Amino acid sequence: MSVAPFASAEIIAVGSELLALGRVDTNSGVITARLAALGIDVVARSAVGDQVAHLEMAVRTAVRRADLVVLTGGLGPTDDDLTRQAVAAALGRRMYEDPEPLARIAARFANRGLPMPEINRRQAMVIDGAVLIDNPHGTAPGQWIDLETGAVAMLPGPPREMSPMLDALVSGVLGARAGAARTFTRGLKVAGRSESHVETVLQPLYPAWRSGTPSIDATILAALGRIEVHLFARSASARAAEQVLEAAIAAAAAALGPCVYTTANETLEQVAGGLLRVNGWRVAVAESCTGGLLGASLTEVPGSSAWVEGGVIVYSNGLKTALADVPAALIVAHGAVSDAVARAMAAGARGRCATEVGIGITGVAGPDGGTDDKPVGTVFVAVHTPHMAACRHARFVGDRTVVRQQSVSAALDMIRLALLGHDPAEPAR
């Protein structure tokens, strides 16, 4: 039995259903995250259908590639459940029927007043040398097999069965045999800037990060007007890792400036809401092209009734006048999608709802309705506070969903900038 620490892992998700169109294997992400926190790097991940020869090959390859091999799925009672058989074949080990899990499986059925179906005997087959992992939420026990080169863990596929069993491994054998080094992470998030802008600003910092002790890796993820920067450091010393990460985050935030809305993993909705709450201000919305999406986003945050009053969805021009007090003549003069109408909507929302902050959004979300002058993606977002009024004229690129989401991100960012005393009319540099 090896007692060397696990440095690398491979995850094999078992089941033809995982290969079907549109299916996503969520277990692998969960396992990756738990292992990363222990400093165990996932070096390969695969999904394999219910063919015993394919699965056996996958296990043979995996034990050569990684210290720890985690399989999920294929432990059920049917002919399609081949994980036990494939692992035994790949490792060249026999299986035997273990009376202890068999009794437990039979008892689970007895508790529900049912006889145990004969096919469930299969779930009591144990590979020579395996230690069983208790399954509190299902019939199939997991199995743990120590190898010269590392170990193989077999867990069931249903997430509610798999998760507590993984927890037990993490607080047990995996925790005990994780290496001294762990991966630590910090991040920051940016609004209103492009991924390439963020990349360009951070690039000069990379050499110092890479040559630090421990060194820092950076990943940039972009989504709908919000950019996330993730920094990773691997070290046996939590203090050393946290120090370099803290310094790196501070340097990145200084380089990027006020477009950084959090270094504490908050959402833009939480940040805008928190600023409103601290100010004792309430917000009201008047939404056209977003149709309520800004209101929905603001109220995603638990407790948001402390800063969200409500607002109006003024999809039709008639309602812009009836519910947001936009003069009909203004719409005729400037068009419904215009700086003037967005500002009037923000003012109208504030007035109707008696709030300190009002937001107006009007735009062309597409796919139809664009003109040469105001193509699809043209959006005006206005904010009014007791101290200022501003409007941002954006030209978002993307489909209807992208344009609407970007409009919401811009509105939230403008609330944030207004409350911080920056000019919300332009995205923060």
Place this chain on the structure above:
Amino acid sequence: MSVAPFASAEIIAVGSELLALGRVDTNSGVITARLAALGIDVVARSAVGDQVAHLEMAVRTAVRRADLVVLTGGLGPTDDDLTRQAVAAALGRRMYEDPEPLARIAARFANRGLPMPEINRRQAMVIDGAVLIDNPHGTAPGQWIDLETGAVAMLPGPPREMSPMLDALVSGVLGARAGAARTFTRGLKVAGRSESHVETVLQPLYPAWRSGTPSIDATILAALGRIEVHLFARSASARAAEQVLEAAIAAAAAALGPCVYTTANETLEQVAGGLLRVNGWRVAVAESCTGGLLGASLTEVPGSSAWVEGGVIVYSNGLKTALADVPAALIVAHGAVSDAVARAMAAGARGRCATEVGIGITGVAGPDGGTDDKPVGTVFVAVHTPHMAACRHARFVGDRTVVRQQSVSAALDMIRLALLGHDPAEPAR
């Protein structure tokens, strides 16, 4: 050179970044879908980091498991880009520098007024016997290698480079060498019922589906108040497959009844909107716990200005009275989360916006605000039309996001049922 049709495929996504926390490999899903349409089954899928030995093992395993091996990623110019080297090693073939792609790469840089960096020479290395696949959007050409047992395709990782190259293969060699059998698919969607209800109703139909010619496989997917049933049939005859699928969908729809909202892959938003449009009716909303999410969902559908007038987000009790004409005394008497207030909100939305249909939603989305009487998940959804008024009292299980999404699904379903002349107060059986 083999000219046998490809029946099975394996996809290998290359790059350590794919194994990082929170990363999703989108290419594999796209490739799976394109291959499925050609009748080529994906039997295994993996993501492998940038280690040449690991990648070589993955390729060796894959060529034994599947007729066609598709790799994406690792064709860039850096030291981390190891796909060419690993495939050559796994297949025991040499590489050579091909002057033709080299000239094309150099020309791409010259077009931008740049000299070609020396490291980009690597992208002109071609495996013996490979046919190059043109890359219209990047420097790295793809490579196609015919084997005795099938073929290996190497494509770049960036989706906008990979996709058109995959298209070229599908309309070229893959289309020509796909088997005669294709996978055909039909589906239906259900609102207001549980996954297990749908499963129980359909179970008696499975034996006939399985024994048909061609046989039919079924998958049930559940998400936030909407259930999808997907049926698959594999056949060389489009007519035979479409006939059995058509009959199966009709049988499933008949067994499930009016809870089926589409057999044509429409969204619930499209179905509710389509019924409003056909009726010549417009809808207005008054939203409390959903904060605008129903309005946002209704207006997700392009062209929804033809049936959505707008509405009010009445998150505070004051606005319920001020903007939706809910008598303050009614709120005091019944509480803001009540049948009476939901009905008054629906009526108020209708009246204020002068529409035929009004919706009111009020509830406890959580995590706070629940009481013994009205626990978290308690939601009242009311619909008013010129002909009827109804209110559904739901107790949704899940977090804030789930409760809000389920509330929206219920509201859309109630619009649908009301316009079809069913009772919207209870989920359709």
